[in-house]
Amino acid sequence: MNKQIDYKLLPALAAKSEPDWKRFLVKNKKKLEGMDVQVHALHDKISEQTDCLACANCCRSLGPRIIDKDLERMAKVLRLKTTDVIAKYLRIDEDGDMVFQSMPCPFLGADNYCSIYESRPKACREYPHTDRKRFYQIFNLSVKNAYTCPIVYKVLDSLTK
Incomplete structure (x- = not known):
């Protein structure tokens, strides 16, 4: 099991990564439209490795x-x-x-x-919507959610590496 990201660190981590994620979107907008299978596979893998009950940041803040x-x-x-x-x-x-x-x-x-x-x-x-069809349509929302949810942060980080 991968190490769980402490949700308290997410705002700083996401702020540091956000420019890269936004550049990725601009560069890969057309490709992203066909990436649901890849994004959903990342969602499934990362969700399995994440203990939402150790976090619950979404329930505390959204x-x-x-x-x-x-x-x-x-x-x-x-x-x-x-x-x-x-x-x-x-x-x-x-x-x-x-x-x-x-x-x-x-x-x-x-x-x-x-x-x-x-x-x-x-x-x-x-929530966290990273398994949604046409993920590219909510990419910017996902960037925002990465400040709150370790799953979203890791999906975006993995997708854009």
Whole structure:
């Protein structure tokens, strides 16, 4: 197993690498469109080597957008009305999206486990997005996410080396 990157070091590491990643994107934009297989293989390999429970930085610092389906799932598992979930846990952000009132996530335990894991929001289920089809479309988002997630950092670092 590869050594886990300490999430506290990610902002400095990502800031140092970001110019290289951006140059890679400019140089390889057309090639990147056909690189999903390579990116997904990196995602799978690096995800297997990464213990998300040792990190949980995404749950501490990134507020997911909550969609209506998420709200329904959360209400059901919490045994609350959707209006009560909204009142207790959510707010509308500056973009008009429903998000958690505060971070870290209210469902993140001291052990880094999610108390609503099976019913977690779609954005949480799909994070860190490095296994998404047409990865090139979210390359810039991935650069931003590399400041938070060791998986994204290592995928970008491996892809651009």
